[in-house]
Amino acid sequence: MTPIAVHCEISGPDDAPVLVLSNSLGSTTAMWDPQVPTLAERLRVVRYDHRGHGGSPVPPGPYGLADLGADALRLLDRLGVERVHWCGLSLGGMVGMWLAINAPQRIDRLVLCCTSANLGPAQMWADRAATVRAEGVEAIADAGIGRWLTAGFIEREPGAAAAVRAMLTATPDEGYASCCAAIEHMDLVPELGAIRAPTLVIAGLQDPATPPEHGERIAAGIPGARLELVDAAHLATIEQPEVLTELIAGHLLT
Numbered sequence: 001m002t003p004i005a006v007h008c009e010i011s012g013p014d015d016a017p018v019l020v021l022s023n024s025l026g027s028t029t030a031m032w033d034p035q036v037p038t039l040a041e042r043l044r045v046v047r048y049d050h051r052g053h054g055g056s057p058v059p060p061g062p063y064g065l066a067d068l069g070a071d072a073l074r075l076l077d078r079l080g081v082e083r084v085h086w087c088g089l090s091l092g093g094m095v096g097m098w099l100a101i102n103a104p105q106r107i108d109r110l111v112l113c114c115t116s117a118n119l120g121p122a123q124m125w126a127d128r129a130a131t132v133r134a135e136g137v138e139a140i141a142d143a144g145i146g147r148w149l150t151a152g153f154i155e156r157e158p159g160a161a162a163a164v165r166a167m168l169t170a171t172p173d174e175g176y177a178s179c180c181a182a183i184e185h186m187d188l189v190p191e192l193g194a195i196r197a198p199t200l201v202i203a204g205l206q207d208p209a210t211p212p213e214h215g216e217r218i219a220a221g222i223p224g225a226r227l228e229l230v231d232a233a234h235l236a237t238i239e240q241p242e243v244l245t246e247l248i249a250g251h252l253l254t
Helices: 063-077 091-102 122-135 138-148 152-156 158-169 175-183 189-194 214-223 241-253
Strands: 010-013 018-022 044-048 084-089 107-111 199-204 226-230
Touching: 018 063, 018 091, 044 063, 063 091, 063 175, 063 189, 084 241, 091 107, 091 175, 091 189, 091 226, 107 241, 122 175, 122 226, 138 158, 152 158, 189 199, 189 214, 199 241, 214 226, 226 241
Parallel strands: 018 044, 018 084, 084 107, 107 199, 199 226
Antiparallel strands: 010 044
16 A cells, blocks of 8 residues: 555654654544653654544555554655654554564664554454444444543543543544554564664553553563553553653653
């Protein structure tokens, strides 16, 4: 599939090292709103929407992880950036691992948040894509928010939880379903040993989507990787914003 020009937003000094922030399935650049002000003080922060999401085009699916990776490389080429730090959550982390394996010269340091190198069962993703195509993203939204945020956070921060749900349900049905296919067919575990970028893996202790054992598996597979656990569900950038910002900045700026 031909790479597409994805929507991006850029913050921070022109001459600073570049950090790319890559989103989860069903989210937009807004999922990084809590992190950007601090990170953009010392980094040139590039946020973008995966194909089929947010402000990016929605080509016919299904999509493969290599398609999402090729879109990211086209973005770097478009911006004239040879080498970047990469921080991705969930699907964004999968793209980051793919890039670190297949285009290692483009990745400096790597942060992998609440993600997996092999997130089965495959049939679950095929079934979810079929549901979304038939009934829309709204049909899976409540279950999705239940994986993204803990019940305690939803109760304490109903406004924030509602905004996250609205972000999810605004995702184009075809874009969401087509990205499900990328996860359905992904298995990066055998290639993790090829990653040479200094890597921080962050896992949520209460994450039902990618439980800590997924982070442990990634950290064990990437030479020299470090694992940190945070008290959050899947969308840790929203639930533990200060902790995530500190961990990301600590790995990239020290």
